[in-house]
Amino acid sequence: xxxxxxxxxxxxxxxxxxxxxxxxxxxxxxxxxxxxxxxxxxxxxxxxxxxxxxxxxxxxxxxxxxxxxxxxxxxxxxxxxxxxxxxxxxxxxxxxxxxxxxxxxxxxxxxxxxxxxxxxxxxxxxxxxxxxxxxx
Amino acid sequence: xxxxxxxxxxxxxxxxxxxxxxxxxxxxxxxxxxxxxxxxxxxxxxxxxxxxxxxxxxxxxxxxxxxxxxxxxxxxxxxxxxxxxxxxxxxxxxxxxxxxxxxxxxxxxxxxxxxxxxxxxxxxxxxxxxxxxxxxxxxxxxxxxxxxxxxxxxxxxxxxxxxxxxxxxxxxxxxxxxxxxxxxxxxxxxxxxxxxxxxxxxxxxxxxxxxxxxxxxxxxxxxxxxxxxxxxxxxxxxxxxxxxxxxxxxxxxxxxxxxxxxxxxxxxxxxxxxxxxxxxxxxxxxxxxxxxxxxxxxxxxxxxxxxxxxxxxxxxxxxxxxxxxxxxxxxxxxxxxxxxxxxxxxxxxxxxxxxxxxxxxxxxxxxxxxxxxxxxxxxxxx
Numbered sequence: 001x002x003x004x005x006x007x008x009x010x011x012x013x014x015x016x017x018x019x020x021x022x023x024x025x026x027x028x029x030x031x032x033x034x035x036x037x038x039x040x041x042x043x044x045x046x047x048x049x050x051x052x053x054x055x056x057x058x059x060x061x062x063x064x065x066x067x068x069x070x071x072x073x074x075x076x077x078x079x080x081x082x083x084x085x086x087x088x089x090x091x092x093x094x095x096x097x098x099x100x101x102x103x104x105x106x107x108x109x110x111x112x113x114x115x116x117x118x119x120x121x122x123x124x125x126x127x128x129x130x131x132x133x134x135x136x
Numbered sequence: 137x138x139x140x141x142x143x144x145x146x147x148x149x150x151x152x153x154x155x156x157x158x159x160x161x162x163x164x165x166x167x168x169x170x171x172x173x174x175x176x177x178x179x180x181x182x183x184x185x186x187x188x189x190x191x192x193x194x195x196x197x198x199x200x201x202x203x204x205x206x207x208x209x210x211x212x213x214x215x216x217x218x219x220x221x222x223x224x225x226x227x228x229x230x231x232x233x234x235x236x237x238x239x240x241x242x243x244x245x246x247x248x249x250x251x252x253x254x255x256x257x258x259x260x261x262x263x264x265x266x267x268x269x270x271x272x273x274x275x276x277x278x279x280x281x282x283x284x285x286x287x288x289x290x291x292x293x294x295x296x297x298x299x300x301x302x303x304x305x306x307x308x309x310x311x312x313x314x315x316x317x318x319x320x321x322x323x324x325x326x327x328x329x330x331x332x333x334x335x336x337x338x339x340x341x342x343x344x345x346x347x348x349x350x351x352x353x354x355x356x357x358x359x360x361x362x363x364x365x366x367x368x369x370x371x372x373x374x375x376x377x378x379x380x381x382x383x384x385x386x387x388x389x390x391x392x393x394x395x396x397x398x399x400x401x402x403x404x405x406x407x408x409x410x411x412x413x414x415x416x417x418x419x420x421x422x423x424x425x426x427x428x429x430x431x432x433x434x435x436x437x438x439x440x441x442x443x444x445x446x447x448x449x450x451x452x453x454x455x456x457x458x459x460x461x462x463x464x465x466x467x468x469x470x471x472x473x474x475x476x477x478x479x480x481x482x483x484x485x486x487x488x489x490x491x492x493x494x495x496x497x498x499x500x501x502x503x504x505x506x507x508x509x510x511x512x513x514x515x516x517x518x
Contacts (some may be wrong), residue, residue: 069278098266
């Protein structure tokens with residue numbers, strides 16, 4: 001059953017490579033071949049310089065915890081309060097994530113802590129990237 | 137824009153604020169519009185420009201019986217009205233129209249005839265933010281704050297104190313939703329919404345509306361109301377996704393909009409007698425004070441703690457109690473503008489004595505957009 005507070009994403013032609021990569025438990029982002037900057041979310045040109053000469057590449061999956069809140073409003077998709085975070089990828093771009101597989105408390109969620117990507121199976125089509133504390 | 141060439145001659149809020157289940161969203165626009173027309177002695181047939189947000193200008197013009205020759209439906213969230221003021225001033229100066237009505241109405245609490253454009257599962261937000269379970273602005277707009285606290289040293293008590301000071305201002309306003317004094321402990325003991333934000337650090341949810349009428353400064357002299365002149369303006373947008381904001385300790389849209397407003401007005405910070413900074417959540421005044429340049433980065437928490445923005449302080453801010461205590465229908469910018477107009481007319485229940493210059497700064501979306509208006513009641517001061 002669909003939950004308006006955790007809706008299933010739908011890929012567009014521009015984002016399809018991202019979602020296809022997640023099917024192999026891989027996080028892919030884009031890089032500009034002209035100015036070398038990595039960027040996210042996906043689009044068929046570089047938001048730094050406007051070049052269409054861009055390529056997909058596999059990200060390391062390493063990130064750090066940039067900021068977050070712990071939501072206490074009831075959401076049927078989550079078992080109690082849960083983190084809604086922004087993580088900074090090793091390559092530079094930031095993305096939203098829950099911080100999973102750890103206590104959802106300020107004591108357990110320390111800014112700048114190392115994280116690694118994992119995946120949450122939402123449907124046949126969507127394997128959602130999530131981040132958890134790095135196992136070293 | 138030539139300084140002080142345009143004036144606000146009509147201004148009013150809806151007859152009631154708070155819970156208004158007997159009116160749909162479009163009727164809240166109309167109630168405020170009719171009150172603003174009464175305020176300055178105009179009829180719908182006297183209006184030739186219409187600007188509004190959420191509702192289309194088509195809907196509002198038809199509903200009120202207006203035949204406009206200029207419309208603006210800019211919709212960038214709660215600061216849209218600041219942008220409407222800026223655009224209307226430019227349009228009147230360009231001769232596109234003479235008398236502009238800007239309306240807002242929102243059934244934020246009763247949800248009667250309320251429309252908001254949906255975020256679809258194919259939008260970038262729908263693909264890359266909503267799957268992580270955010271439940272509206274309390275769980276998104278608040279995400280930057282832990283980063284700000286770590287980098288700048290803001291404390292939980294200083295964040296809570298912002299709600300306390302604004303409640304002091306609200307106490308003077310008969311129309312404010314919440315007027316009873318609160319303490320830092322009250323705020324920190326209120327229900328946790330999204331750590332580190334407690335209930336009293338989040339805005340109200342109410343019904344209401346407001347409207348403004350603008351015309352040239354020359355024509356303004358013929359109106360029954362005290363003209364409030366537009367001295368400077370600014371606007372900008374950044375991103376619809378909080379996760380993609382450039383910085384979590386400063387808003388680019390705030391900086392760009394604020395700088396344009398101050399430069400076009402030709403003012404220094406020490407010239408400002410009264411300040412409104414849209415406060416959907418307690419951290420907004422912190423970002424606003426720093427990004428507009430009233431204090432250096434990292435100093436706003438102390439500045440408010442030391443009562444500089446409180447009643448009796450040197451920089452009276454959010455003198456209606458703000459979105460935290462006065463009202464917040466969802467797009468609060470109109471109510472901030474109304475309080476700046478009242479202060480410039482000398483009619484606010486929390487009047488700053490002798491105030492001649494007011495800065496009104498708005499946010500749209502979640503740090504997604506910004507608009508800044510500098511008003512004065514003294515057109516000779518430019």
